[in-house]
Amino acid sequence: MACQSPIIVALDFQYREQALEVADQLDPAKCRIKVGKELFTREGPSIIKALHQKRFEVFLDLKFHDIPNTVAKACGVAADLGVWMVNVHASGGRRMMEAARKAVDQAGTGTQLIAVTVLTSMERSDLTELGLDLEPIDQVKRLAQLTKDSGLHGVVCSAQEAPILKPMFGADFSLVTPGIRPVGSEAGDQRRVMTPPDAVAAGVDYMVIGRPIAQASNPRVALDNVLKSLAAQA
Numbered sequence: 178m179a180c181q182s183p184i185i186v187a188l189d190f191q192y193r194e195q196a197l198e199v200a201d202q203l204d205p206a207k208c209r210i211k212v213g214k215e216l217f218t219r220e221g222p223s224i225i226k227a228l229h230q231k232r233f234e235v236f237l238d239l240k241f242h243d244i245p246n247t248v249a250k251a252c253g254v255a256a257d258l259g260v261w262m263v264n265v266h267a268s269g270g271r272r273m274m275e276a277a278r279k280a281v282d283q284a285g286t287g288t289q290l291i292a293v294t295v296l297t298s299m300e301r302s303d304l305t306e307l308g309l310d311l312e313p314i315d316q317v318k319r320l321a322q323l324t325k326d327s328g329l330h331g332v333v334c335s336a337q338e339a340p341i342l343k344p345m346f347g348a349d350f351s352l353v354t355p356g357i358r359p360v361g362s363e364a365g366d367q368r369r370v371m372t373p374p375d376a377v378a379a380g381v382d383y384m385v386i387g388r389p390i391a392q393a394s395n396p397r398v399a400l401d402n403v404l405k406s407l408a409a410q411a
């Protein structure tokens with residue numbers, strides 16, 4: 178049965194042993210797993226296979242951003258691996274996203290394709306330096322509209338933008354939100370952050386949590402505490 182939890186735990190480790198040690202403390206009924214650039218660059222597709230064998234649904238977060246042909250081919254390969262979700266950068270544009278969607282559909286594995294709008298580590302001053310003289314929310318709305326028009330399944334954004342995006346794009350368009358910080362945990366390099374209960378109230382579908390769970394002294398307890406904070410709110 179598919180996992181019903183909104184939590185995706187980011188296993189941002191370099192080595193398979195570290196990642197699997199944390200995965201073994203987690204329950205595939207209580208969370209999905211995100212494999213990102215660090216782990217995938219070191220360990221490759223075998224880490225996906227190992228997580229699938231442990232019955233986790235996997236979000237392969239490689240944030241592809243390249244010409245349409247290259248991104249479409251890469252997304253097709255990711256879908257062939259049977260991952261639950263894969264992502265691209267929306268700023269790669271409509272033709273890139275449409276080609277990626279087509280390739281994912283052709284794989285026929287039901288993989289969800291989403292696009293990153295504005296990284297949760299960025300704030301207004303970062304956008305200004307890129308020549309974008311606007312608030313993150315305005316750029317997020319623009320890229321989310323382009324993502325939806327390009328036929329993708331949803332976007333990565335911050336939970337702070339969810340109350341605006343959810344009514345705009347509806348229940349079927351997934352909002353996947355990193356930058357989640359349980360009360361008391363360090364923001365680190367994240368800028369647009371929110372607590373798990375606030376994120377659910379804001380309308381997010383899935384929240385990505387890395388360091389607060391994966392680097393906790395007891396990842397299982399850290400995940401259970403997040404789930405308890407959500408149950409207390411329901």
Ligand SMILES: O=C(O)c1cc(=O)[nH]c(=O)n1[C@@H]1O[C@H](COP(=O)(O)O)[C@@H](O)[C@H]1O
Nearest residue numbers: 187213238295296297333355385386387388
């Ligand atoms: O696509 C992502 O997953 C992503 C997009 C984004 O805008 N911000 C962001 O933090 N992420 C990823 O989400 C995870 C957040 O990890 P923590 O900050 O440790 O909770 C990292 O693996 C990031 O690569």
